[in-house]
Amino acid sequence: MTKQAYPTPVCTIDAVLFRIHDEQLQVALIRRPSDARVYANVLALPGGFVHVDSDQNLNDTLLRNLKEKVALSPAYIAKLEFEGNISRDPEGWSITCPYLCLIDESASCSEQVCWMSVSDFLGESPSINLPFDHQQLIQKAFHRLYHRAKYSTEPNYFFREPFTLSELQTVYEIVLGKPLHKKNFRDRIEESDSVEETGESKIVKRSRAKLYTHKQPQKPHFFSRVLQGALD
Amino acid sequence: MTKQAYPTPVCTIDAVLFRIHDEQLQVALIRRPSDARVYANVLALPGGFVHVDSDQNLNDTLLRNLKEKVALSPAYIAKLEFEGNISRDPEGWSITCPYLCLIDESASCSEQVCWMSVSDFLGESPSINLPFDHQQLIQKAFHRLYHRAKYSTEPNYFFREPFTLSELQTVYEIVLGKPLHKKNFRDRIEESDSVEETGESKIVKRSRAKLYTHKQPQKPHFFSRVLQGALD
DNA sequence: AGAATAGTGTCTGTAAGACATTATACA
DNA sequence: TGTATAATGTCTTACAGACACTATTCT
CATH class of the missing domain: 1.10.10.10 (Winged helix-like DNA-binding domain superfamily/Winged helix DNA-binding domain)
Structure with a gap:
């Protein structure tokens, strides 16, 4: 019954980053690296792994990843519901700690960022398919924001x-x-x-x-x- | 930038299991095993690791752990906010996916379970000290239940x-x-x-x-x- | 009969909802 | 001077809040 007795699932953070632009609610997507083991070169939510050496907590992990991949720091962040199961990642058991992030319209960010209308992901058949459970994460983030409004x-x-x-x-x-x-x-x-x-x-x-x-x-x-x- | 590039933090579930008994709101604690690497034989929230072979999702992980350690299945479960940092576990970086669980007063459970009044943990100096951030988890669970009421x-x-x-x-x-x-x-x-x-x-x-x-x-x-x- | 508890009737106060009006800047 | 927007005034309405009352069961 000691800690190392079991293999631990892979654990990541994901950022559902929203802004208001062109009278729309938009979400930030970035293209996954070409050397990714799964879903290479595919648009997805910005996210990443904990760096146990440099991150003090999951907040640090989020902010570091956003800085690295989107080149901005959000005006507001809040935790969403964790999600963990065997099927969300084709590579096997994984857990995500997702965050809702809000940013002001005028904030400048990396040109790599693809801003898409959130409404594209609220129906059954979105305009593009996202990897993992990222569409569900966007839906959950929107649901939260909608009700909190x-x-x-x-x-x-x-x-x-x-x-x-x-x-x-x-x-x-x-x-x-x-x-x-x-x-x-x-x-x-x-x-x-x-x-x-x-x-x-x-x-x-x-x-x-x-x-x-x-x-x-x-x-x-x-x-x-x-x-x-x-x-x- | 592939998955196995970084060591992943240890990830567990924790159950904040409440019941109403003797006109009190009570929380379930169990004694940690004597061979635990940290906090051996200490009262703590029931929790445990994902079994990547048998658990399909974190819900399964929760229910299996409750069955094994408390010998009951809750009447209601809900996710609490995840918590992950370098300091909550003396062994280093860890993440918990905590659940709020409610059980009916008359439910029978393992005799190992120690039911304590939640109010013992709401102040600054509780009657007993809990390991990890378990006191905070109890406070957060109570805060949620209080407001949801x-x-x-x-x-x-x-x-x-x-x-x-x-x-x-x-x-x-x-x-x-x-x-x-x-x-x-x-x-x-x-x-x-x-x-x-x-x-x-x-x-x-x-x-x-x-x-x-x-x-x-x-x-x-x-x-x-x-x-x-x-x-x- | 009296006491304790289950269950209901009804008045009031407050803040959201709807809509109207006034003030200001510009072409 | 007309128009579009900012900013405010005020009436209505729904429902939480307070409290009184009736019905039922047991000692």
Whole structure:
């Protein structure tokens, strides 16, 4: 009954990295290396192995992999549900520790990154097939973000730089897939106490809008009531 | 960049197994084997390694370990957040895939199991020190159950046999640590559509109470509003 | 009969939902 | 001056919260 008695499954992290771009929710994919034992040269979620020498924890593993493969550090990260079984990797038993990562639209990243619309992966027959259980991981990450948009301020972290409330509302509308009442949205954000005015403002379209920043980094507010009503 | 290029951390499952007993929320601990390389003969959460030959997935790993070490199968299981770092195990890098498990009060289990009050582990200085990060895992599991008791019917699964609504309310009160209004609680449970009458009833204390069972096994209902009010 | 528990009726308060209005910038 | 957007005011409604009440069973 000592530790080395059993072979341990292969264990990796995977990053489901989302951004808002062109009025779409997009996910980052990268092409697997040509010398990979399975799924060589195929588009997949960025991920990788723990470096037991350099990583102190799985967070380090995630950030290192994103830096190496996508060349950016996310504005927000959160753990998703682990997944481990004999069939997700053709090479045998494996476990993944997947993360949801949010990044702001203007963040620059490696040109290797292929951004695809998340909606391409929500149906039964996606436009491209992803290796492993990566489509399921994207679906789970979206499911989480979608629901959190209804009862938390997690989508706030699609912004790193100051933002206007209208921009923020647009993000929520894209995630939820339906328009929201402006006043209700603003009341809700105010009630959450999740943002504060910078004092600055910017001219957007034909009006002047106040700029806001996060009050708490990486700590969404949770509402006591789920957002029900939305237009249509 | 092939798979076997890096050593993989040790990966285990841990079970935070809760029951309601003696008006308390209790957690199951077992004594580690005397030949363990670390923390031999110490009380800890039941857990163990993946058997890549016999387990199809981590669920199998959990159930097999619970059967072997606690001699029972839980009424409800759910994944908790994975944890992986260099310091949680004195032997080095390790990852745990922890599960929350609920079992009914009357379930019989191995006599080896030591049931302890969860409240013993919620403060800074617990009555006994647990190895690894097991105290944190218990705290996280309780935190989840506590909050889910406020916005879901997850605590329903402390029952496997038919139960009365008063018994159910008592379970919620123990988890939440405060009394609830009877009528409000019953309205909420009815609204959730999570239980149905068996048609049977039983005499409890000085009155006759209807018996209920789950409508959906393993699928809690989620309310659109968080339970705020409770007595005191 | 009295006590304890199961089960129900109903009023209130609060925050989400719906919609209207005002203010501001620009062409 | 007209139009599009920012920002706010206010009425309605749904449901949690509080509490009173009735029904049933046992001592």
